[in-house]
Amino acid sequence: MKAIDFIYDERRLSDFGFMICSFDGGGVETVSDSEVTFNMVSALSGKRRYITDRVYESFIESTFQICKIPDRWNYNIEITFEEVRALKRWLERKNFCKVKFIQEPFSEFGYDFFFEGVFNVKQIEIGGVILGLELTLITNRPLALHDPINIKLEWSKNELSEYERSKKSITRTIEDLSDETGFCYPKMKVTCLENGSFQIASDVNGDITVVKNCIKNEVLTFEYPIVTSSIKTHDLANDFNFVFLKLQNSYGERENNFTIDSPCVIEIEYCPVVKIGV
Numbered sequence: 001m002k003a004i005d006f007i008y009d010e011r012r013l014s015d016f017g018f019m020i021c022s023f024d025g026g027g028v029e030t031v032s033d034s035e036v037t038f039n040m041v042s043a044l045s046g047k048r049r050y051i052t053d054r055v056y057e058s059f060i061e062s063t064f065q066i067c068k069i070p071d072r073w074n075y076n077i078e079i080t081f082e083e084v085r086a087l088k089r090w091l092e093r094k095n096f097c098k099v100k101f102i103q104e105p106f107s108e109f110g111y112d113f114f115f116e117g118v119f120n121v122k123q124i125e126i127g128g129v130i131l132g133l134e135l136t137l138i139t140n141r142p143l144a145l146h147d148p149i150n151i152k153l154e155w156s157k158n159e160l161s162e163y164e165r166s167k168k169s170i171t172r173t174i175e176d177l178s179d180e181t182g183f184c185y186p187k188m189k190v191t192c193l194e195n196g197s198f199q200i201a202s203d204v205n206g207d208i209t210v211v212k213n214c215i216k217n218e219v220l221t222f223e224y225p226i227v228t229s230s231i232k233t234h235d236l237a238n239d240f241n242f243v244f245l246k247l248q249n250s251y252g253e254r255e256n257n258f259t260i261d262s263p264c265v266i267e268i269e270y271c272p273v274v275k276i277g278v
Helices: 081-091 157-166
Strands: 005-008 018-021 035-043 048-058 061-068 097-102 113-126 129-139 144-146 149-155 171-175 182-184 187-192 196-202 208-214 219-223 226-229 247-249 255-260 264-270
Touching (some): 081 113, 187 196
Antiparallel strands (some): 005 097, 018 061, 187 219, 219 226
16 A cells, blocks of 8 residues: 555644655565455365355554655754654554555545554664664454445435325435445434334345334434433333344345335444455
């Protein structure tokens, strides 16, 4: 991946006066990426094998170097102990933080995908002078994630009344953009526009999410495996069927069609999987 800067826990490397570089030269690099192990069984007297499972055995790791950003008025690129301490305090954490690489100078956002990781930091010294640092990024996932995608859906009272008359389903479609086939549980916020039960059904997997005894303007928040309500007295333990909405895709199909039976506004957020290395 081509990058000159990165954002870690909402701070930029360039904020410290540093940039990504290479002390090795050559321009050839090995890109760190996930590796998949296929579990197989033999059949037909060893004439054929079948895949029973696929597992990501390794998570993404990458090592690269950083140095001071050259200053046309000052060519001293020596790194002080105070600067090393500040960088290590920023990068060497006990918890995973969001990492996003930036390709071009002065770019505000960088790539549209990110990793979650921690760093190990080593000093690069020549003649006892610190001229750079070697960073090893260790992520908590085998794959990157796309920036959050936000989708807003609305079913009005008039639409649903028309549905009752015509007996035709009113559907909304969401395309799952993940590079990984399968499903995910997106974050979902539901604002109920009438009293009654909230129910949303998927045509892909047949799942139906139901919450009974909702109140007008009540806000339900679904973040698997937790659901909460803006009405503190709503007994969700009894009124929710604990079927969380899924977004899913197969290799040949990405569309998810949803139907609903009560007026509401639904806001969905998810981060599709991005199959790319560092």
